[in-house]
Amino acid sequence: MDELKQARELGEVTITHALERWLASVKADSDSGNEHTHSKYRTAAKHIGAWAHSNHLIRLSQITPDALDHWKSSWSPKAKNPDDRIGKTTAGRRLEKVKRFLSYCVKMHWLAANPATELKAIKPDPSVTWPLLSGRYEKVIAATFEYDKRARRPSDQFGAEMRAIIELMRWTGLRIGDALMCAKSRIQGNRFSLTTQKGRSALTVLIPDHVIAALNALPTRADVHPDYFFWSGNSKPKSLTGxxxxxxxxxxxxxxxxxxxxxxxxFHSHQLRDTFAVTQLLSGTSMQDLSKMLAHKSVKITEKYYSPWVPERQAALERRMAEALVQMGVSVSL
Incomplete structure (x- = not known):
């Protein structure tokens, strides 16, 4: 402890020690069961540590605005370093974590000022969703059968599981991690009650009959726990999702x-959540109700990600507008 005190006074606290303390503090201050949040901070600490190591930075005092700006400017989808191959949305989140780490160091009196303060925030990529409408969803389902046809051996055929996951996500709006961790005991009739991995929100969704049937018809596999549909009972949720x-x-x-x-x-799995959201909106579900179905903390999040201006939604709006015009006594041809 005396060595740490002396190092603190000299501005010589190591980056490695600071990162360890930061992670411990984050874990102590947050929900102990929120593994999703902890994982994000561990990933951020890993990137900060790797960057410091590659640039021969050992002490916190060696982290300067210039060094940080140089690192930030290297983040792009075509970056030379694989760890820096990220889009603007991910880059913005990374910069936010870097600033939080250094703010913590200032709070601990290990740094006199935050060297990242003047770094300009990174605007995320435009929020664009592409729901699987206009026959796309049916093509995705058909591809699962082709996947099995091309499998080298029967044990490599996962079409049934793929269809069950796809249908479960499409008809409930669940994130893939929550769908994969579905325990059989949590389904009562058509109701599936869970605590979401992201945000730790209590949620109950209704699973259609045909999806329940698909889940119950899944083949038995040695690496899947009998109490679950997809999980072994041992692996981490992040590994299972990946x-x-x-x-x-x-x-x-x-x-x-x-x-x-x-x-x-x-095609990527999150499009299934997009599909659920957009089809709910097209069916007349309010944005407020959809927000609750998706376990969002705020309706603003729902509006940002799940009200894309797709042709199907525009057509529905035009039909309602035409109906209103007719009621007003004027005609319109669509």
Whole structure:
């Protein structure tokens, strides 16, 4: 402790020690069960530590505005360093974590000032969602059958599991991690009650009959715990999610879908949540109710991500507008 006190007085606290203390503080101050949040901070600490190591920075006093700005400017999808290959949205979140870490160091009196204060915030990429409408969803389902046809051996056929995951996410709006951690005991009739991994929100969703049937018909696998549909009972949720995200992304090898303007589009699992959200809006669900269905903390988040101006939604608005005009005594041709 005396050595730490002396180091603090000299501005010689190491970056490694500061990161360890920061993570311990974050864990102590947050919900002990919020593994999703802890994981984000651990990842941020890992990136900060790796950057410092690669630049031979040992002490906090060596972290300067110039060094940070140089690191920030290297973040892009085409960065030379794999750790820095990120888009603007991820870059903005990383910078936010860097600033929080250094603010913590100032709070601990290890630094006189935050060297990241003057770094300009990074605006995220525009929030664009591409729901699987206009026949896209059916093509994704069809690709799961093609996936099985191309499998080298029966044990590599995961089409049934893929369809169950896809249908579960599409019809409930669950994030993939929550869908994969679904325990059989948590389903009562058609109700699935859970605590979401992100935000630790209590949520109950209704699962359609055909999705319940698909889940119950899944083949038995040695690496899946009998109390779950997809989870072994041992792996971390993040590992399970990554594994199935990679499997689902392989469907693009047997799939050809396009955006509304005709440009090619790759399928990814979060589009299923988008599809649930947009079809709910098209069916008349209010933005406030949809926000609760998606377990969002604020309706503003829902509006930002799940009200894309897709042709189907525009058509629905035009129909309602036409109906109103007719009631007002004027005619309109669509």
């Amino acid at each position: 594994r199935w995200q990679r499997k689902l992304e392989r469907l693009n090898d047997y799939l050809s879908i396009a955006k509304d303007d005709g440009t090619p589009m790759k």
